Amino acid sequence: MYPSRFRYEAPRSLEEAIELLRLGGGEAKVLAGGQSLVPMLKLRFASPEMVVDINNIAGLDYHRVDPDGTIRIGALCRHADLENSAILHAHQPTMAAAAPVIADPIVRNRGTLVGSLCHADPQGDWASVMIALGGSIIAQGPNGRRSIPVADFVKGPFQNVLAFDELAIEAVVPAPKGVVNGGYLKLERRVGDFATVGVAIALESSSGVIIRAGIGLTGVGGTTINAIEAAKALIGGPLTAESIANAGDLAAQGAQPRTDHRGSATYKRHIVRTFVVRILDGVVESMERAA
């Protein structure tokens, strides 16, 4: 690997990191897990003047549930931490389903959820999950912190809305108001492959009636797709064969896939529909089991 020359900094505090980013004036890049940045450096797709390695900043590797049910994921929490998380298995089925299908075990040991969101790859799995969950990002800059919904966080492919001197420090999944269900399905050609299609669904229900729904789609558009119409159609009633099929059709319509070496646009739309139905059928089953 022969990247262009860059200055390397390894700050020990958030403040120091933000100061370095400010000094970098837009020519500095944050290094978290490095699983996307390092390949870009290698291929010289990115040639930053400075790399700010945040791995020495203590206290960012957490993930936890607040008493009210809010889930918080620190900027250095690795995919593998989430894969092995008892908290997610108990509280958050969509995330629990997504974590083990991201990349491969080696990448999961280093890569971070927050880094994945910052990277804003339309084929990134976490962005769809977070959009389905209505999650947000906490950013910190020289003037303090702000919260940005993930749905607004991604500006375009590989572009986020952070200012050059802002650091994403945490991802937040809001506390649920009902019974939580959901899932994540991914079609990949091989373990470690990016998604040909990924579907994230997050539901909250009360007495069998859906009160909140979110559907995020991976790999079927220029950015992560928020399938709002499909999600909306599920709210206000129970899951039935018709509502499930309808949601599948609407999600497929909401996808904007392109034909490429992973498959034709028609095929990818079909997979979106199939996966929406499969996840929702699974939810019905688990709701029935719980009842």
Add this chain to the structure above:
Amino acid sequence: MSLDEIKIGGMGASRRRVEDNRFIRGKGNYIDDIVLPGMLHMEILRSPFAHARIKSIDTSKAWGIPGVRLVMTGEMMASRNLAWMPTLSYDTQAVLATDKVRFQGQEVACVIADDAYIAKDGCEAIVVEYEPLPVIVNPLQAMAPGAPLIRDDKENQHDNVVFDWEVGDKSGTERAFAQADVVSKLDLHYPRSHPSPMETCGSIADFDRATSKLTVYMTSQAPHIIRAAVAMVAELPEHMIRIVSPDLGGGFGNKVPVYPGYVASILASILLERPVKWIEDKTGNLISTGFARDVYLRGEMALRKDGKILGIRMHTDSDHGAFFSDAQPSKFKIGLMHSAFACYDIPVAHLTARGVYTNKAPGGVAYRCSFRVTEAMFFQERMVQAAADDLDMDQAEFRRINFVGDDDFPHRTAFGFLTDSGQYGKCLDVGLEAIGYKDFLKQKEEAKKRGRLLGIGISTMTEPLGAGNSREYDILGIKMFDSAELRVHMTGKAILRTGAKSQGQGHETTWAQIVAHELGIPADDITVEEGDTDTAPFGMGTYASRSTPVAGAAIAMVSRKIRAKARKLAAHLLEVSEEDVEWELGRFYVRSSPDRGVTIQECAMAAYTNMPDGMEPGLENNAYYDPPNLTWPFACYIATVEVDPQTGVWDVLNVVAVDDCGVRINPMIVEGQIMGGLTEAYAMASMQFITFDEEGNCIGSNYMDYLLPTAWETPGFELHEVVTPCPHHPIGAKGIGECATVGGPAAFVNAVMDALKGTGVRNIDMPLLSDRVYEALTKRRDVSGMPPMRTDDV
């Protein structure tokens, strides 16, 4: 009492691989581990276009970067008559482009600098002005009237055809087809793939002005051929060239050819009088070095109603990329494609083959196979399944009635090969029993009623390994023999050198086992060394599964020469005549009183300390082995799969492999070779291919796009063995390095096609990616793959 052969690590011992001691400790000595004093680094600037005229190259900015020592372009190479080099197939290949670039990734310029980072900066600073030309990415486009001429550099080349070639009996085949009850037809594509060793190619050229000696450390599977080639191309005296092939991180045929990077690093070292290291990056390896396959088949089989095959007709169109640089025996233009159907008793066959140039990387290397045998066996076994289906016959039964019988050897195949041994029916029986054939067929019918698609695929084949015999097999005139040199030291320890070159096959382990078997010297007492042309005897290298059949035979033969001399020493020590001396493993004894004996070690000591009058001292010898025939291992691979009709995703349920590779030297290594080969077979069937878009951009230029299966998705394999010793090989071995890669893919594809039986789908070209399977299932039609890659919805 004779030695326990297994205990001394002889034949049949699953001896642990001795080379692994250094590999697993990170102490291997790969090309990039080698650091020479004063060494410079070279990087290559490659063409972004698949076909373009070079209008100008401006290197001034690169020269201006501190630390840049040399910038080389095609023009500069041309002034030394080195812009073009000969290929292994009597063609020429550009070292650095002068007139045009002819494929994406072609070498355009080189920068040599103090470190690789600066060299890379230097490449980025070179400005090349290109005028893009129309691009050809498949044989149809290449042969179309008015197609742009790719090789306008060649004087008598007026189209894009590389060769037209044929073999077999044309009129006889026509007669057979005229008598057929049924003619079964199948068109297939074996997609382009890349051997993709983990370690890329690289070299360190070290020209020493003081001694005039050129030493080149190089990732080569065939260092001796390289020495000859360098002597001829660079016009350096052969004795002043030393090629050292260190530990290789895989080869798979990719490291047989001569690449521009090697040549450029050699010239750079001569010009700069400093060592120059070139290490290719992964993308460079995937887009520019020897690819494999990329052959289209039009296949026809003449059949009698009862299932007997009457004749075969095959036509292949092969895509060789921009330069014909296939590494194969010179006589055979499409390799050993005509080894197809060798395990079946077929009266007559005819093959025509056309090769074309395209704007793709050159290569056509034998990726873990004997020269296009992989394509041959894949085509064969797909055609066999289609024929069985057309006749509505059981696919196992159809094979059985057409097999060459155990008593019919030697057997002359319809294309003229001589097969010499095998128990094909027995291997098939073992396979069917292991997979539970009858039960599975029942299970499949049951599943079908519930909407589940199960399938079973069989692939049986015998393939020619171990080129060659010198009458028929040569590369650029050099006969395809191999060699071994054995020196037994005074204390009975030994060093063995061969003309082969291990790339992971475990030669250091198994070669010592052959010596142990022949001489009774424990394998642990034998050092094996390969790859240094100054010390190793001349040999044609390791590829095409030829090491055990050829070099392995040479090892047995040289051991026997040593034993013959040791016998004389024993007679001397025992004070009897040679005729009265008997041999058992590791020991000579007096026939009439078996207690009186001497060990091989005692003989070795005598060779240096107590030889009889008139005997030349020492105990060493060499052997050059020219095999009388190819060897013919047989294999039967069976896979079962389940296809998800909603997504086209298929999962492997079971895989059974029955290999008859003759006598097994080290069963553990044999099993490793089979598992590795099956993994590659699964890869080809399911995911691994390189394609191109209309502009000739290579899709598959890194490991995110060029998919290699990992432990996570590779299915498990159940292995079985049948042993039919090779009748002409000194230890009865046949070779196993490639059987599973060659025979495996058809088993997986046949299984998926079997699952789709009855839907009207006859073929899906590899790889069977889920979208292709889904498309075939829903549209009920064949899905054939040919670049350019689809970019619009169909």
